[in-house]
Amino acid sequence: MTDQGNRQEGTLINRLPGVLWALSCLVIIGAIFAGLMQTGGPFEQRKFKMDARRVEDLNQLVFQIRDYYREHKTVPGTLTELPKAHAYRDKNFTLDPETNKSYKYRRLSGERFELCAVFSSDSKADRLRSDYRYSPNITEPTDFTHPAGHHCYVFRKEVEGNKDTVVFRNR
């Protein structure tokens, strides 16, 4: 090997680790930023979790109202009429996790009712959440997609199949 060749190799070899390190730095920082874009960052994720809690609560309330309907053949006048025994593990589904105020419930008729909540974020912004309740799958009786802020869902009675299985749909 010539002196010239060796010198070039020496320079390249001395520079390469720094170049590789800088390249790794760029890729890592870029990947972290892209990751944060996907998740929305810690504060957005907090909002998404609050909304997921609200959707879960509303979903449970719809089940409880359905059970109430099966027994009384009408939807309740207020949420307080729902039996406490239905509360799962002493959890009260009627309270918003953030404000601790009751969700708004309105009886529209014996077979229709309205449930409202104040959401922190748009459900479309939560890109990583592929919750079935947000899915466009029409066989699911409920669709809980929501904008940010106050939003109401109207549910109506439907009889499924040839049996008298009552469900409440909002689609």
Place this chain on the structure above:
Amino acid sequence: MSLELKQYVKDALGRGADKDALRKTLVASGWAEDVVMKTLDQFVGVDAHGVPIPVPRMQAHQIARDIFLYLLSLVTLSMCAFALGGLLFELVNQQIPDRATDYYHNSHSINWAIAQLVVAFPVFTFLTRLLGRDIADHPEKRESLIRKLMIYLILVLTAVVSLGDLVTVLTTFLEGDLTLRFTLKALIVLGISMTIFLYYLVEVRRDDLLVRREAGANKS
């Protein structure tokens, strides 16, 4: 190599050789000047009987410290590699969704990967700098066993991962299942493992070059 040099210097000093003359001879015969200087510095002089006196050193402490630093850099490097791979995989999954396999998405894996990178990468960088400075101060440490073991372990692991990756890609291609999503993931694995492989291959080359005159001439 440095051990041989050390023995040579010790013998020469024992026979009454002049340090300056010894340095010139060694540099002229191809040894890098900083290596020669460091080796000569390992002897404070000769005693009344003409036996060279080595500089007092804490060997056991040094070895334990090196094991600690090299192991920790190996662990943080693995954390970075796996976390970056996982994060990029997750991003590919988001960009190219596959209805057949994506049952549900979760932000947890992304958050976990980001946290690992934020913690491990600065530590790995710091340790690598620390070891680099240590080697600049003690060039004979380029020959240390723990350093060689770690570097060659990393070389073997990254080489195996790269080979396995290529075999998997070829198999998938032959099966007719080579999708863009899969190709991107294979490229991510190959990119990460080859970057690490190249980095440590350069370290090996630098170790070899340092004991040659040319490397000494380039260093400034």
